[in-house]
Amino acid sequence: MYIESPKNPKVQAWAALKTNKGRTSHPAYLAEGARLAVEALQSDRHVEALLFDVAANDDYGRLRQLAQARSVAVHELSPHAFATLSDTVTSQGVMAVVAIPPSPPRYPAYTLVLDGVQDPGNVGTLLRTADAFGVPEVCCSESTADAFAPKVIRASMGGIFRVSVHRTDTASYIRDWMKQHQDGNVVITEADGSTPCHEIPFTHPTLVVIGSEASGVSDAARALASVEAYIPMTARTESLNAAVAGSIVLYESYRQRQSISP
Amino acid sequence: MYIESPKNPKVQAWAALKTNKGRTSHPAYLAEGARLAVEALQSDRHVEALLFDVAANDDYGRLRQLAQARSVAVHELSPHAFATLSDTVTSQGVMAVVAIPPSPPRYPAYTLVLDGVQDPGNVGTLLRTADAFGVPEVCCSESTADAFAPKVIRASMGGIFRVSVHRTDTASYIRDWMKQHQDGNVVITEADGSTPCHEIPFTHPTLVVIGSEASGVSDAARALASVEAYIPMTARTESLNAAVAGSIVLYESYRQRQSISP
Known part of the structure; x- marks a missing residue:
């Protein structure tokens, strides 16, 4: 699914996850960069979505395969929309939206x-x-x-x-x-x-x-x-x-x- | 000595020390913050100057004493001039200009x-x-x-x-x-x-x-x-x-x- 506008409600909801307050109302966070996105998809965490900047230099074939294998929704964003979510100076143009798991304390040894x-x-x-x-x-x-x-x-x-x-x-x-x-x-x-x-x-x-x-x-x-x-x-x-x-x-x-x- | 303008030659020379190129032409660096300035003055390094923002919240009496004891030049800068030198988000309003010592390798054990x-x-x-x-x-x-x-x-x-x-x-x-x-x-x-x-x-x-x-x-x-x-x-x-x-x-x-x- 392609999203053009930074004012799209989905984009605004993801942007809110950059703040403490936003993560309190919807328990998820943004994991930016190809390496983190791969690790998220390989972990037991629930990945809510995978977001790509359409202007990214890479087509990220492996990431897309991992996402498909786990039935993770993939969104293509305009550079302008992606930029509102990015927290890095030179973005790789990819990030995962990862659910914060419920974590009752287990008090390990x-x-x-x-x-x-x-x-x-x-x-x-x-x-x-x-x-x-x-x-x-x-x-x-x-x-x-x-x-x-x-x-x-x-x-x-x-x-x-x-x-x-x-x-x-x-x-x-x-x-x-x-x-x-x-x-x-x-x-x-x-x-x-x-x-x-x-x-x-x-x-x-x-x-x-x-x-x-x-x-x-x-x-x-x-x-x-x-x-x-x-x-x-x-x-x-x-x-x-x-x-x-x-x-x-x-x-x-x-x-x-x-x-x-x- | 009080310096008002960010365009003052001294201020411009100090500002150059924030860059690699500036430190190559004049071998010195800026050590910002009260703790670093104290440590610089207590070390065996040559401190070329101590710079204060006149709008700082502290009068830094101890720092001034240390500087006087070591005959270090002290300059009071306008907030605008100081800001051109500062590299921190919330500045403490003080920095030392410290000479880069010649350091021939000693090859310690x-x-x-x-x-x-x-x-x-x-x-x-x-x-x-x-x-x-x-x-x-x-x-x-x-x-x-x-x-x-x-x-x-x-x-x-x-x-x-x-x-x-x-x-x-x-x-x-x-x-x-x-x-x-x-x-x-x-x-x-x-x-x-x-x-x-x-x-x-x-x-x-x-x-x-x-x-x-x-x-x-x-x-x-x-x-x-x-x-x-x-x-x-x-x-x-x-x-x-x-x-x-x-x-x-x-x-x-x-x-x-x-x-x-x-």
């Missing part, structure tokens, strides 16, 4: 809480890392950048299609997780922590909390923590990037759990 | 080569991580985003003031480093590498190469590599973010060198 991570790039990078190191669920606090915003989706590089994202307040999630894992550890990372991150006992179920770039973890999370970890580094630097620090802790967790440590 | 890292945020994050894990020198290939671009400086969070940045082609730097460290290892990270990164023998001098986000390390670096490492992860994910992957390797290096490994 290894889980991650983003407790006020502000930067969408950091949130997306941490979703990507969680996926890489086998963390199936990520809880995002109300103060964390929305996990379905376009910049987060792009930085997640497809992680968003495989990791379950649950939005709630940090303290409730931690308390409910602790009920399911009474021998588990709640780990926060702080510059003045007492346990180097390679000594965190990851043989126990572990909930890792990553705090905000500016002020670290919330008081609520600190009150519930059982391990105050730190990443050994030279004294000169105050901190690592939040996504880097979180990724190092998740790496350590995976390394130890796989018993690949010497 | 632990060193990092950025071999085509494109994203300025990734380059800045890797400079920050290098600083945190005691890597004193970073070689940036010609194909790597310029280390003195405003976005890199901000992402480095002051790392740029403590790490020496050397720009040259990857192969020359690696060859010269190998001459100084004949027992050293040149480590590249690849999805199909053979050595898990916790088994890299960091007891030897080590040069770590981080390749581009899209295509990994260059053929030149691959030809000179002695260790093809990988980061253990679940099979589903193709790769980690380049800054995360590089940071994990530098973390492993630091962890092992400090003999803090169990």
Whole structure:
């Protein structure tokens, strides 16, 4: 189906998905670019539609085949209409509209809480890392950048299609997780922590909390923590990037759990 | 000294430092924000000037004291003039003009080569991580985003003031480093590498190469590599973010060198 006008009701409904408010009234998000669209179609997520810019440089034959195989509606948009949906500087002229799945918390044995991570790039990078190191669920606090915003989706590089994202307040999630894992550890990372991150006992179920770039973890999370970890580094630097620090802790967790440590 | 007009020659000369070309003709860069300005003044870098927006919400007393103590010229700029220099959405109204130091390569025993890292945020994050894990020198290939671009400086969070940045082609730097460290290892990270990164023998001098986000390390670096490492992860994910992957390797290096490994 070809859509010419940016004022077409469908286009306006998709454009609304770029905002937090729009995604609240219709739970779906835009995954822009060929790689993300392929990954969406290969994941178990429900893809509501696949949108093409008729002026795109590629005919995206493989993507169209994947869409057809999954009976996904395909729309051809005028460059002007597509531009109202695009969030990139140089668009590839393709995006998927993906439903936000209902995600009741499952409290897996290894889980991650983003407790006020502000930067969408950091949130997306941490979703990507969680996926890489086998963390199936990520809880995002109300103060964390929305996990379905376009910049987060792009930085997640497809992680968003495989990791379950649950939005709630940090303290409730931690308390409910602790009920399911009474021998588990709640780990926060702080510059003045007492346990180097390679000594965190990851043989126990572990909930890792990553705090905000500016002020670290919330008081609520600190009150519930059982391990105050730190990443050994030279004294000169105050901190690592939040996504880097979180990724190092998740790496350590995976390394130890796989018993690949010497 | 107060400067009203954005067309003032000094303002135009500073504005030129936002571009690669401008930094080539006058080797200096802009470090925007209060935290970066403080760190610049506390570092051993030569700060050419400190610039304030007269409409800033803060009088920055401490910064002014630091500048006076180091005899750094202070300029007050009109909001209009300051805006032509600012690279941030919500500016703090202060920036330092910092000289790019001459940095002949020193080929330290632990060193990092950025071999085509494109994203300025990734380059800045890797400079920050290098600083945190005691890597004193970073070689940036010609194909790597310029280390003195405003976005890199901000992402480095002051790392740029403590790490020496050397720009040259990857192969020359690696060859010269190998001459100084004949027992050293040149480590590249690849999805199909053979050595898990916790088994890299960091007891030897080590040069770590981080390749581009899209295509990994260059053929030149691959030809000179002695260790093809990988980061253990679940099979589903193709790769980690380049800054995360590089940071994990530098973390492993630091962890092992400090003999803090169990």
